[in-house]
C-alpha cells in the first residue's frame with residue numbers, strides 16, 4: 001500500500017455510512033503507485049453496489065487534486081462478502097428437534113443395570129412397530145451405541161447450511177441402521193478422548209450432539225442418559241425438551257434405592273417431567289438350555305414394589321439371558337428377532353407407546 005495514496009483516499013467519504021471515509025471503513029484493498037500510474041482496488045459488500053461508480057469517481061478526483069492531472073488512476077471494484085455469523089450447536093436452539101413428537105430420556109440411578117441395552121432394543125422394537133425412531137447416546141464417558149449396533153466404522157456426514165436468518169451452522173446426519181437413526185459421541189471421539197472430558201466440556205459436546213443432528217420427522221427420540229444423577233443429567237433435562245423418562249433398574253434392593261435418585265431427577269420441582277414407567281432388567285435368569293425356567297436370583301417382585309411405591313407403571317420385565325448380551329456384543333440387537341428375547345422388547349415398546357399415547 002502506498003501510504004501517500006491512502007492518506008489521499010481518507011478524503012473520500014462514504015455518503016451512506018455517516019460520512020466515514022473509505023479507508024476507515026476497510027474498503028481499500030489495494031492502493032499502489034508506479035510512477036504516473038495509480039491503481040486502487042475498492043471492496044464492496046455486494047455486486048453492483050449503487051455507490052461503486054460514485055466512489056470510484058471520488059477516488060480519481062482526490063488523486064487529481066493532490067497529484068495533478070498527469071497521473072493516470074485506475075479504480076477496480078471487487079466484492080468482498082462479509083463473513084456470515086456462525087451458530088454453534090448450543091445457540092441452535094431446539095429447531096432440529098421441532099419435528100420430534102416424543103423425546104424420552106432412558107435413565108437409571110445406577111450404572112451397569114443394562115440401560116443402554118434396554119434403550120437400543122427399545123429403539124429397534126419401536127421401529128419394528130412402525131414408528132419413526134432416533135436414539136441419542138448421551139453417555140459421553142462410555143458410549144455404547146456404535147458397538148451395540150455394529151456401526152463403529154461409520155462416520156456421520158456433516159455439512160454447513162445457511163439458515164433463513166443468514167447465519168451458518170453445521171448440521172450432522174445421523175447413522176441409519178435397523179430402521180433407527182443413531183447418534184453417539186462415540187462416532188467422533190475415541191473412548192480415551194471421551195474419558196478426559198470434564199464437566200462443562202462434556203455437557204456441551206453432548207448437547208451439541210443432540211441439537212445439531214438433522215433428526216427429521218420422528219415419533220420417538222430416545223436419549224440414553226449417562227449413568228448416575230450428576231451435573232450432566234441436570235443440564236440435559238434442562239436444555240433438551242424431554243417429554244418424560246423411562247427408568248431402568250435391576251431387581252436388587254441396592255439398585256432400587258438408586259432408582260429413587262433417578263426418579264427425583266425428573267420429578268423435582270424445577271424439572272417436573274412425568275416418568276412413563278419402570279423397566280425391570282435382569283428380572284430373572286433363564287439358562288439357555290432350560291428356556292422355560294425362571295430363576296429369581298435377586299428376589300421376585302422388586303420391580304413391581306418399586307413401581308407401586310412411585311406410582312408409575314411397570315412397563316416391562318426383561319430376563320437375564322445370554323442371548324441378549326451376545327446379541328449386544330455382536331451389534332445385532334435382540335429386538336430384531338420376533339421370538340425369544342425379541343418378544344420382551346416388542347411388548348415393552350407397545351406398552352411405552354401406549355403410555356405416551358403415541359399414534360403412528
Ligand SMILES: Nc1ncnc2c1ncn2[C@@H]1O[C@H](COP(=O)(O)OP(=O)(O)OP(=O)(O)O)[C@@H](O)[C@H]1O
Nearest residue numbers: 111112113114115116117227319320321324325328
Ligand atoms: N437382560 C440382559 N441379559 C443379559 N445381559 C444383559 C442384559 N441387559 C444388559 N446386559 C449386559 O450387561 C452389560 C451392561 O449393560 P449396559 O451396557 O446396557 O448397561 P448400562 O446400564 O448402560 O451401563 P452403563 O452404566 O455403563 O452405561 C452388557 O454386557 C449387556 O450386554
Ligand SMILES: [Mg+2]
Nearest residue numbers: 115116139144
Ligand atoms: Mg450405558
